[in-house]
Amino acid sequence: MIHEYFRHKAHDQGYTLSHSQQRVIDYMAQQANALLQPDAKPHASRSLYLHGAVGRGKSWLLDGFFRAIPLAEKQRLHFHDFFAQLHQGMFRHREQPDALEATLDELLSHCRVLCFDEFHVHDIGDAMLITRLFKALFQRGILLLVTSNYAPQGLLPNPLYHARFKPVIDLIASRMQVMEVGGPHDYRSQPRSHSQQVFTQGRYLWPGSDQQRLSLGLPRRNGPTSPLMVGARQLQVRLCKQHSVGFAFSDLCEQPTAVMDYLELSRRFDHWIIDELPELGECPIAVQQRFINLIDVLYDQDKHLTLIGERSLRESLGGNAIDLARTRSRLGQLQEISADTPPS
Structure with missing residues:
Protein backbone atom coordinates (compact mmCIF):
# COMPACT_ATOMS: atom_id res chain seq x y z
CA MET A 1 0.00 0.00 0.00
CA ILE A 2 2.49 2.67 1.15
CA HIS A 3 5.34 1.22 -0.90
CA GLU A 4 3.15 0.93 -3.99
CA TYR A 5 1.91 4.50 -3.69
CA PHE A 6 5.40 5.99 -3.49
CA ARG A 7 6.74 3.75 -6.23
CA HIS A 8 4.06 4.96 -8.65
CA LYS A 9 4.31 8.58 -7.48
CA ALA A 10 8.09 8.72 -7.94
CA HIS A 11 7.83 7.10 -11.36
CA ASP A 12 5.10 9.50 -12.52
CA GLN A 13 7.10 12.55 -11.40
CA GLY A 14 10.45 11.29 -12.67
CA TYR A 15 12.00 11.08 -9.19
CA THR A 16 14.73 8.73 -8.10
CA LEU A 17 14.27 8.09 -4.40
CA SER A 18 17.28 8.72 -2.21
CA HIS A 19 18.43 6.10 0.28
CA SER A 20 17.12 8.16 3.19
CA GLN A 21 13.73 8.63 1.51
CA GLN A 22 13.45 4.88 0.96
CA ARG A 23 14.25 4.26 4.64
CA VAL A 24 11.47 6.66 5.64
CA ILE A 25 9.00 4.95 3.30
CA ASP A 26 9.90 1.55 4.78
CA TYR A 27 9.28 2.90 8.27
CA MET A 28 6.00 4.52 7.24
CA ALA A 29 4.83 1.22 5.78
CA GLN A 30 5.60 -0.59 9.05
CA GLN A 31 3.66 1.95 11.11
CA ALA A 32 0.72 1.94 8.71
CA ASN A 33 0.51 -1.85 8.91
CA ALA A 34 0.56 -1.73 12.71
CA LEU A 35 -2.12 0.97 12.79
CA LEU A 36 -4.44 -0.86 10.39
CA GLN A 37 -4.48 -4.20 12.18
CA PRO A 38 -8.05 -5.13 13.20
CA ASP A 39 -7.03 -5.45 16.85
CA ALA A 40 -4.56 -2.53 16.84
CA LYS A 41 -4.13 -0.86 20.21
CA PRO A 42 -4.13 2.97 20.47
CA HIS A 43 -0.36 3.11 20.97
CA ALA A 44 0.54 0.37 18.47
CA SER A 45 2.39 2.74 16.14
CA ARG A 46 5.38 4.95 16.87
CA SER A 47 5.23 8.55 15.71
CA LEU A 48 7.72 9.96 13.20
CA TYR A 49 9.82 13.13 13.14
CA LEU A 50 11.42 13.95 9.78
CA HIS A 51 14.13 16.59 9.50
CA GLY A 52 16.63 17.71 6.90
CA ALA A 53 17.66 20.51 4.57
CA VAL A 54 15.10 22.33 2.45
CA GLY A 55 13.89 20.66 -0.73
CA ARG A 56 14.86 17.10 0.21
CA GLY A 57 11.32 15.73 -0.01
CA LYS A 58 10.10 15.85 3.61
CA SER A 59 6.71 17.40 2.76
CA TRP A 60 6.42 15.14 -0.28
CA LEU A 61 6.84 12.09 1.96
CA LEU A 62 4.41 13.42 4.55
CA ASP A 63 1.74 14.21 1.96
CA GLY A 64 2.24 10.85 0.30
CA PHE A 65 1.72 8.96 3.55
CA PHE A 66 -1.36 11.03 4.32
CA ARG A 67 -2.90 10.31 0.92
CA ALA A 68 -1.94 6.65 0.84
CA ILE A 69 -3.13 5.48 4.26
CA PRO A 70 -6.75 4.28 3.92
CA LEU A 71 -8.19 6.00 6.99
CA ALA A 72 -10.87 8.66 7.27
CA GLU A 73 -9.77 9.67 10.78
CA LYS A 74 -6.74 11.70 9.71
CA GLN A 75 -5.72 15.35 9.44
CA ARG A 76 -2.85 17.07 7.64
CA LEU A 77 -2.12 20.63 8.77
CA HIS A 78 0.57 23.24 8.47
CA PHE A 79 1.83 23.74 12.01
CA HIS A 80 1.19 27.50 11.79
CA ASP A 81 -2.48 26.86 10.98
CA PHE A 82 -3.00 24.29 13.71
CA PHE A 83 -1.32 26.44 16.34
CA ALA A 84 -3.54 29.39 15.42
CA GLN A 85 -6.62 27.18 15.83
CA LEU A 86 -5.25 25.89 19.13
CA HIS A 87 -4.83 29.39 20.55
CA GLN A 88 -8.31 30.42 19.40
CA GLY A 89 -9.89 27.29 20.86
CA MET A 90 -8.15 27.66 24.20
CA PHE A 91 -9.42 31.23 24.41
CA ARG A 92 -12.99 30.04 23.71
CA HIS A 93 -12.69 27.29 26.35
CA ARG A 94 -10.80 29.39 28.90
CA GLU A 95 -13.51 28.75 31.52
CA GLN A 96 -13.09 24.98 31.22
CA PRO A 97 -10.95 23.10 33.80
CA ASP A 98 -8.56 22.07 31.00
CA ALA A 99 -8.84 24.41 28.01
CA LEU A 100 -6.23 22.44 26.04
CA GLU A 101 -8.05 19.12 26.32
CA ALA A 102 -11.39 20.74 25.49
CA THR A 103 -9.85 22.31 22.39
CA LEU A 104 -8.25 19.04 21.27
CA ASP A 105 -11.62 17.29 21.72
CA GLU A 106 -13.03 19.88 19.33
CA LEU A 107 -10.20 19.89 16.78
CA LEU A 108 -9.16 16.24 16.77
CA SER A 109 -12.34 14.31 17.48
CA HIS A 110 -11.73 10.68 16.42
CA CYS A 111 -8.40 11.64 14.78
CA ARG A 112 -5.94 8.71 14.61
CA VAL A 113 -3.27 10.20 12.29
CA LEU A 114 -2.08 13.80 12.54
CA CYS A 115 0.46 15.27 10.11
CA PHE A 116 2.25 18.54 10.90
CA ASP A 117 4.27 20.16 8.14
CA GLU A 118 7.01 22.77 8.80
CA PHE A 119 7.36 22.37 12.57
CA HIS A 120 9.60 24.96 14.16
CA VAL A 121 9.70 26.95 17.39
CA HIS A 122 11.05 30.44 18.02
CA ASP A 123 8.96 31.70 20.93
CA ILE A 124 9.33 30.46 24.51
CA GLY A 125 5.62 30.96 25.16
CA ASP A 126 4.76 28.67 22.25
CA ALA A 127 7.44 26.23 23.41
CA MET A 128 5.78 25.75 26.80
CA LEU A 129 2.41 25.09 25.15
CA ILE A 130 3.98 22.65 22.68
CA THR A 131 5.23 20.57 25.61
CA ARG A 132 1.66 20.21 26.88
CA LEU A 133 0.33 19.63 23.37
CA PHE A 134 2.71 16.79 22.52
CA LYS A 135 2.06 15.06 25.83
CA ALA A 136 -1.68 15.26 25.21
CA LEU A 137 -1.37 13.91 21.64
CA PHE A 138 0.72 10.94 22.76
CA GLN A 139 -1.68 10.18 25.62
CA ARG A 140 -4.49 10.05 23.09
CA GLY A 141 -2.60 7.46 21.05
CA ILE A 142 -2.53 9.63 17.93
CA LEU A 143 0.07 8.71 15.33
CA LEU A 144 1.94 11.98 14.83
CA LEU A 145 4.08 12.71 11.77
CA VAL A 146 6.12 15.91 11.75
CA THR A 147 8.47 17.56 9.26
CA SER A 148 11.06 20.15 10.24
CA ASN A 149 14.20 21.74 8.86
CA TYR A 150 15.80 21.06 12.23
CA ALA A 151 16.80 18.03 14.23
CA PRO A 152 15.03 18.07 17.62
CA GLN A 153 18.18 19.40 19.32
CA GLY A 154 18.14 22.36 16.92
CA LEU A 155 14.66 23.57 17.87
CA LEU A 156 14.42 26.89 19.71
CA PRO A 157 18.17 27.51 19.40
CA ASN A 158 18.10 30.76 21.41
CA PRO A 159 20.46 29.92 24.31
CA LEU A 160 18.30 31.94 26.70
CA TYR A 161 15.40 29.52 26.23
CA HIS A 162 16.80 26.29 24.80
CA ALA A 163 17.17 24.57 28.19
CA ARG A 164 13.51 25.25 28.99
CA PHE A 165 12.52 23.51 25.75
CA LYS A 166 14.48 20.37 26.61
CA PRO A 167 11.37 18.52 27.92
CA VAL A 168 9.90 18.63 24.38
CA ILE A 169 13.19 17.44 22.86
CA ASP A 170 13.31 14.56 25.34
CA LEU A 171 9.66 13.73 24.62
CA ILE A 172 10.31 13.62 20.87
CA ALA A 173 13.33 11.37 21.42
CA SER A 174 11.39 8.94 23.61
CA ARG A 175 8.08 8.82 21.72
CA MET A 176 9.03 9.44 18.08
CA GLN A 177 11.31 7.86 15.52
CA VAL A 178 13.66 10.66 14.44
CA MET A 179 14.87 10.30 10.83
CA GLU A 180 16.90 12.60 8.63
CA VAL A 181 15.87 13.06 5.00
CA GLY A 182 19.04 13.82 3.08
CA GLY A 183 20.41 13.58 -0.42
CA PRO A 184 22.27 15.86 -2.82
CA HIS A 185 19.26 17.16 -4.75
CA ASP A 186 16.92 20.06 -4.00
CA TYR A 187 13.69 18.67 -5.48
CA ARG A 188 12.12 22.12 -5.57
CA SER A 189 14.60 23.03 -8.31
CA GLN A 190 13.24 20.26 -10.57
CA PRO A 191 10.23 20.65 -12.89
CA ARG A 192 6.95 19.97 -11.08
CA SER A 193 3.51 18.88 -12.11
CA HIS A 194 0.81 21.54 -12.22
CA SER A 195 -1.04 19.97 -9.29
CA GLN A 196 1.81 20.37 -6.82
Whole structure:
Protein backbone atom coordinates (compact mmCIF):
# COMPACT_ATOMS: atom_id res chain seq x y z
CA MET A 1 0.00 0.00 0.00
CA ILE A 2 2.49 2.67 1.15
CA HIS A 3 5.34 1.22 -0.90
CA GLU A 4 3.15 0.93 -3.99
CA TYR A 5 1.91 4.50 -3.69
CA PHE A 6 5.40 5.99 -3.49
CA ARG A 7 6.74 3.75 -6.23
CA HIS A 8 4.06 4.96 -8.65
CA LYS A 9 4.31 8.58 -7.48
CA ALA A 10 8.09 8.72 -7.94
CA HIS A 11 7.83 7.10 -11.36
CA ASP A 12 5.10 9.50 -12.52
CA GLN A 13 7.10 12.55 -11.40
CA GLY A 14 10.45 11.29 -12.67
CA TYR A 15 12.00 11.08 -9.19
CA THR A 16 14.73 8.73 -8.10
CA LEU A 17 14.27 8.09 -4.40
CA SER A 18 17.28 8.72 -2.21
CA HIS A 19 18.43 6.10 0.28
CA SER A 20 17.12 8.16 3.19
CA GLN A 21 13.73 8.63 1.51
CA GLN A 22 13.45 4.88 0.96
CA ARG A 23 14.25 4.26 4.64
CA VAL A 24 11.47 6.66 5.64
CA ILE A 25 9.00 4.95 3.30
CA ASP A 26 9.90 1.55 4.78
CA TYR A 27 9.28 2.90 8.27
CA MET A 28 6.00 4.52 7.24
CA ALA A 29 4.83 1.22 5.78
CA GLN A 30 5.60 -0.59 9.05
CA GLN A 31 3.66 1.95 11.11
CA ALA A 32 0.72 1.94 8.71
CA ASN A 33 0.51 -1.85 8.91
CA ALA A 34 0.56 -1.73 12.71
CA LEU A 35 -2.12 0.97 12.79
CA LEU A 36 -4.44 -0.86 10.39
CA GLN A 37 -4.48 -4.20 12.18
CA PRO A 38 -8.05 -5.13 13.20
CA ASP A 39 -7.03 -5.45 16.85
CA ALA A 40 -4.56 -2.53 16.84
CA LYS A 41 -4.13 -0.86 20.21
CA PRO A 42 -4.13 2.97 20.47
CA HIS A 43 -0.36 3.11 20.97
CA ALA A 44 0.54 0.37 18.47
CA SER A 45 2.39 2.74 16.14
CA ARG A 46 5.38 4.95 16.87
CA SER A 47 5.23 8.55 15.71
CA LEU A 48 7.72 9.96 13.20
CA TYR A 49 9.82 13.13 13.14
CA LEU A 50 11.42 13.95 9.78
CA HIS A 51 14.13 16.59 9.50
CA GLY A 52 16.63 17.71 6.90
CA ALA A 53 17.66 20.51 4.57
CA VAL A 54 15.10 22.33 2.45
CA GLY A 55 13.89 20.66 -0.73
CA ARG A 56 14.86 17.10 0.21
CA GLY A 57 11.32 15.73 -0.01
CA LYS A 58 10.10 15.85 3.61
CA SER A 59 6.71 17.40 2.76
CA TRP A 60 6.42 15.14 -0.28
CA LEU A 61 6.84 12.09 1.96
CA LEU A 62 4.41 13.42 4.55
CA ASP A 63 1.74 14.21 1.96
CA GLY A 64 2.24 10.85 0.30
CA PHE A 65 1.72 8.96 3.55
CA PHE A 66 -1.36 11.03 4.32
CA ARG A 67 -2.90 10.31 0.92
CA ALA A 68 -1.94 6.65 0.84
CA ILE A 69 -3.13 5.48 4.26
CA PRO A 70 -6.75 4.28 3.92
CA LEU A 71 -8.19 6.00 6.99
CA ALA A 72 -10.87 8.66 7.27
CA GLU A 73 -9.77 9.67 10.78
CA LYS A 74 -6.74 11.70 9.71
CA GLN A 75 -5.72 15.35 9.44
CA ARG A 76 -2.85 17.07 7.64
CA LEU A 77 -2.12 20.63 8.77
CA HIS A 78 0.57 23.24 8.47
CA PHE A 79 1.83 23.74 12.01
CA HIS A 80 1.19 27.50 11.79
CA ASP A 81 -2.48 26.86 10.98
CA PHE A 82 -3.00 24.29 13.71
CA PHE A 83 -1.32 26.44 16.34
CA ALA A 84 -3.54 29.39 15.42
CA GLN A 85 -6.62 27.18 15.83
CA LEU A 86 -5.25 25.89 19.13
CA HIS A 87 -4.83 29.39 20.55
CA GLN A 88 -8.31 30.42 19.40
CA GLY A 89 -9.89 27.29 20.86
CA MET A 90 -8.15 27.66 24.20
CA PHE A 91 -9.42 31.23 24.41
CA ARG A 92 -12.99 30.04 23.71
CA HIS A 93 -12.69 27.29 26.35
CA ARG A 94 -10.80 29.39 28.90
CA GLU A 95 -13.51 28.75 31.52
CA GLN A 96 -13.09 24.98 31.22
CA PRO A 97 -10.95 23.10 33.80
CA ASP A 98 -8.56 22.07 31.00
CA ALA A 99 -8.84 24.41 28.01
CA LEU A 100 -6.23 22.44 26.04
CA GLU A 101 -8.05 19.12 26.32
CA ALA A 102 -11.39 20.74 25.49
CA THR A 103 -9.85 22.31 22.39
CA LEU A 104 -8.25 19.04 21.27
CA ASP A 105 -11.62 17.29 21.72
CA GLU A 106 -13.03 19.88 19.33
CA LEU A 107 -10.20 19.89 16.78
CA LEU A 108 -9.16 16.24 16.77
CA SER A 109 -12.34 14.31 17.48
CA HIS A 110 -11.73 10.68 16.42
CA CYS A 111 -8.40 11.64 14.78
CA ARG A 112 -5.94 8.71 14.61
CA VAL A 113 -3.27 10.20 12.29
CA LEU A 114 -2.08 13.80 12.54
CA CYS A 115 0.46 15.27 10.11
CA PHE A 116 2.25 18.54 10.90
CA ASP A 117 4.27 20.16 8.14
CA GLU A 118 7.01 22.77 8.80
CA PHE A 119 7.36 22.37 12.57
CA HIS A 120 9.60 24.96 14.16
CA VAL A 121 9.70 26.95 17.39
CA HIS A 122 11.05 30.44 18.02
CA ASP A 123 8.96 31.70 20.93
CA ILE A 124 9.33 30.46 24.51
CA GLY A 125 5.62 30.96 25.16
CA ASP A 126 4.76 28.67 22.25
CA ALA A 127 7.44 26.23 23.41
CA MET A 128 5.78 25.75 26.80
CA LEU A 129 2.41 25.09 25.15
CA ILE A 130 3.98 22.65 22.68
CA THR A 131 5.23 20.57 25.61
CA ARG A 132 1.66 20.21 26.88
CA LEU A 133 0.33 19.63 23.37
CA PHE A 134 2.71 16.79 22.52
CA LYS A 135 2.06 15.06 25.83
CA ALA A 136 -1.68 15.26 25.21
CA LEU A 137 -1.37 13.91 21.64
CA PHE A 138 0.72 10.94 22.76
CA GLN A 139 -1.68 10.18 25.62
CA ARG A 140 -4.49 10.05 23.09
CA GLY A 141 -2.60 7.46 21.05
CA ILE A 142 -2.53 9.63 17.93
CA LEU A 143 0.07 8.71 15.33
CA LEU A 144 1.94 11.98 14.83
CA LEU A 145 4.08 12.71 11.77
CA VAL A 146 6.12 15.91 11.75
CA THR A 147 8.47 17.56 9.26
CA SER A 148 11.06 20.15 10.24
CA ASN A 149 14.20 21.74 8.86
CA TYR A 150 15.80 21.06 12.23
CA ALA A 151 16.80 18.03 14.23
CA PRO A 152 15.03 18.07 17.62
CA GLN A 153 18.18 19.40 19.32
CA GLY A 154 18.14 22.36 16.92
CA LEU A 155 14.66 23.57 17.87
CA LEU A 156 14.42 26.89 19.71
CA PRO A 157 18.17 27.51 19.40
CA ASN A 158 18.10 30.76 21.41
CA PRO A 159 20.46 29.92 24.31
CA LEU A 160 18.30 31.94 26.70
CA TYR A 161 15.40 29.52 26.23
CA HIS A 162 16.80 26.29 24.80
CA ALA A 163 17.17 24.57 28.19
CA ARG A 164 13.51 25.25 28.99
CA PHE A 165 12.52 23.51 25.75
CA LYS A 166 14.48 20.37 26.61
CA PRO A 167 11.37 18.52 27.92
CA VAL A 168 9.90 18.63 24.38
CA ILE A 169 13.19 17.44 22.86
CA ASP A 170 13.31 14.56 25.34
CA LEU A 171 9.66 13.73 24.62
CA ILE A 172 10.31 13.62 20.87
CA ALA A 173 13.33 11.37 21.42
CA SER A 174 11.39 8.94 23.61
CA ARG A 175 8.08 8.82 21.72
CA MET A 176 9.03 9.44 18.08
CA GLN A 177 11.31 7.86 15.52
CA VAL A 178 13.66 10.66 14.44
CA MET A 179 14.87 10.30 10.83
CA GLU A 180 16.90 12.60 8.63
CA VAL A 181 15.87 13.06 5.00
CA GLY A 182 19.04 13.82 3.08
CA GLY A 183 20.41 13.58 -0.42
CA PRO A 184 22.27 15.86 -2.82
CA HIS A 185 19.26 17.16 -4.75
CA ASP A 186 16.92 20.06 -4.00
CA TYR A 187 13.69 18.67 -5.48
CA ARG A 188 12.12 22.12 -5.57
CA SER A 189 14.60 23.03 -8.31
CA GLN A 190 13.24 20.26 -10.57
CA PRO A 191 10.23 20.65 -12.89
CA ARG A 192 6.95 19.97 -11.08
CA SER A 193 3.51 18.88 -12.11
CA HIS A 194 0.81 21.54 -12.22
CA SER A 195 -1.04 19.97 -9.29
CA GLN A 196 1.81 20.37 -6.82
CA GLN A 197 1.71 23.16 -4.25
CA VAL A 198 4.53 25.35 -5.50
CA PHE A 199 5.11 28.92 -6.65
CA THR A 200 6.00 27.93 -10.22
CA GLN A 201 3.07 29.97 -11.57
CA GLY A 202 4.17 33.05 -9.61
CA ARG A 203 6.52 35.85 -10.64
CA TYR A 204 9.25 38.05 -9.27
CA LEU A 205 9.43 41.44 -11.03
CA TRP A 206 12.32 43.84 -10.79
CA PRO A 207 13.47 46.62 -10.73
CA GLY A 208 9.90 47.47 -9.76
CA SER A 209 9.07 50.24 -12.22
CA ASP A 210 5.77 52.08 -12.22
CA GLN A 211 5.06 50.49 -15.61
CA GLN A 212 5.32 47.04 -14.04
CA ARG A 213 3.06 48.14 -11.17
CA LEU A 214 0.42 49.67 -13.45
CA SER A 215 0.33 46.49 -15.54
CA LEU A 216 -0.75 44.65 -12.39
CA GLY A 217 -3.38 47.19 -11.41
CA LEU A 218 -1.26 48.71 -8.63
CA PRO A 219 -0.87 52.45 -8.10
CA ARG A 220 2.49 54.07 -8.72
CA ARG A 221 5.17 53.84 -6.03
CA ASN A 222 4.06 55.69 -2.89
CA GLY A 223 0.57 55.86 -4.39
CA PRO A 224 -2.72 55.81 -2.48
CA THR A 225 -3.67 53.00 -0.12
CA SER A 226 -6.97 51.79 1.32
CA PRO A 227 -7.75 50.41 4.77
CA LEU A 228 -8.53 46.71 5.16
CA MET A 229 -9.76 45.21 8.42
CA VAL A 230 -8.16 41.91 9.41
CA GLY A 231 -9.73 40.81 12.66
CA ALA A 232 -9.32 43.78 14.99
CA ARG A 233 -6.35 45.12 13.01
CA GLN A 234 -6.44 47.66 10.19
CA LEU A 235 -3.91 47.16 7.40
CA GLN A 236 -3.19 49.35 4.39
CA VAL A 237 -3.54 47.76 0.95
CA ARG A 238 -2.48 48.92 -2.49
CA LEU A 239 -5.00 46.69 -4.25
CA CYS A 240 -8.14 44.90 -3.09
CA LYS A 241 -10.34 43.48 -5.82
CA GLN A 242 -12.41 40.29 -5.63
CA HIS A 243 -9.90 37.52 -4.82
CA SER A 244 -6.76 39.63 -5.34
CA VAL A 245 -4.88 41.73 -2.80
CA GLY A 246 -1.73 43.83 -3.00
CA PHE A 247 0.45 45.07 -0.15
CA ALA A 248 3.64 47.02 0.22
CA PHE A 249 6.18 44.93 2.12
CA SER A 250 6.36 47.59 4.85
CA ASP A 251 2.58 47.56 5.40
CA LEU A 252 2.54 43.80 5.87
CA CYS A 253 5.85 42.84 7.47
CA GLU A 254 7.08 45.96 9.24
CA GLN A 255 3.85 46.18 11.22
CA PRO A 256 3.08 43.93 14.23
CA THR A 257 1.24 41.38 12.10
CA ALA A 258 1.01 37.72 13.07
CA VAL A 259 0.54 34.33 11.45
CA MET A 260 -3.16 34.42 12.30
CA ASP A 261 -3.50 37.60 10.20
CA TYR A 262 -1.86 35.88 7.22
CA LEU A 263 -4.11 32.84 7.62
CA GLU A 264 -7.24 34.99 7.68
CA LEU A 265 -6.09 36.91 4.61
CA SER A 266 -5.27 33.68 2.77
CA ARG A 267 -8.84 32.51 3.30
CA ARG A 268 -10.09 35.69 1.61
CA PHE A 269 -7.58 36.14 -1.25
CA ASP A 270 -6.07 33.73 -3.77
CA HIS A 271 -3.87 36.14 -5.76
CA TRP A 272 -1.25 38.12 -3.84
CA ILE A 273 1.05 40.97 -4.84
CA ILE A 274 3.78 42.09 -2.43
CA ASP A 275 5.51 45.27 -3.56
CA GLU A 276 8.74 47.00 -2.55
CA LEU A 277 10.64 44.00 -1.26
CA PRO A 278 13.74 45.47 0.42
CA GLU A 279 17.09 43.85 1.02
CA LEU A 280 16.03 41.50 3.79
CA GLY A 281 19.50 41.49 5.30
CA GLU A 282 19.04 45.14 6.21
CA CYS A 283 15.75 44.45 8.04
CA PRO A 284 15.46 43.58 11.75
CA ILE A 285 15.19 39.88 12.53
CA ALA A 286 11.54 40.30 13.58
CA VAL A 287 10.71 41.71 10.12
CA GLN A 288 12.59 38.89 8.38
CA GLN A 289 10.67 36.34 10.48
CA ARG A 290 7.30 37.87 9.59
CA PHE A 291 8.18 37.62 5.90
CA ILE A 292 9.26 34.00 6.37
CA ASN A 293 5.98 33.21 8.14
CA LEU A 294 4.00 34.93 5.40
CA ILE A 295 5.70 32.94 2.63
CA ASP A 296 5.16 29.73 4.61
CA VAL A 297 1.42 30.41 4.78
CA LEU A 298 1.08 31.40 1.11
CA TYR A 299 3.09 28.37 -0.01
CA ASP A 300 1.14 25.93 2.14
CA GLN A 301 -2.21 27.42 1.09
CA ASP A 302 -1.16 27.23 -2.60
CA LYS A 303 -1.67 30.93 -3.32
CA HIS A 304 -0.53 32.71 -6.48
CA LEU A 305 2.23 35.19 -5.64
CA THR A 306 3.71 38.13 -7.52
CA LEU A 307 6.64 39.71 -5.70
CA ILE A 308 8.19 43.05 -6.72
CA GLY A 309 11.62 44.34 -5.72
CA GLU A 310 14.32 46.75 -6.85
CA ARG A 311 17.12 44.16 -7.07
CA SER A 312 17.39 40.60 -8.27
CA LEU A 313 15.76 38.03 -6.04
CA ARG A 314 19.10 36.60 -4.97
CA GLU A 315 20.36 40.05 -3.94
CA SER A 316 17.15 40.76 -2.03
CA LEU A 317 17.09 37.57 0.06
CA GLY A 318 20.10 38.15 2.24
CA GLY A 319 19.76 38.01 6.01
CA ASN A 320 20.42 35.62 8.84
CA ALA A 321 17.00 34.67 10.18
CA ILE A 322 16.97 31.00 11.13
CA ASP A 323 14.42 29.81 8.54
CA LEU A 324 15.47 31.99 5.61
CA ALA A 325 16.95 29.05 3.68
CA ARG A 326 13.47 27.58 3.35
CA THR A 327 12.11 30.90 2.08
CA ARG A 328 14.91 31.23 -0.50
CA SER A 329 14.18 27.73 -1.77
CA ARG A 330 10.46 28.42 -2.12
CA LEU A 331 10.79 31.84 -3.73
CA GLY A 332 13.40 30.41 -6.09
CA GLN A 333 10.49 28.77 -7.91
CA LEU A 334 9.09 32.15 -9.00
CA GLN A 335 9.61 33.19 -12.62
CA GLU A 336 12.07 36.09 -12.42
CA ILE A 337 11.34 38.93 -14.84
CA SER A 338 13.75 41.84 -15.18
CA ALA A 339 12.16 44.21 -17.65
CA ASP A 340 9.94 47.27 -17.83
CA THR A 341 7.51 45.54 -20.15
CA PRO A 342 4.21 44.17 -18.79
CA PRO A 343 4.45 40.52 -17.69
CA SER A 344 2.80 37.96 -19.92
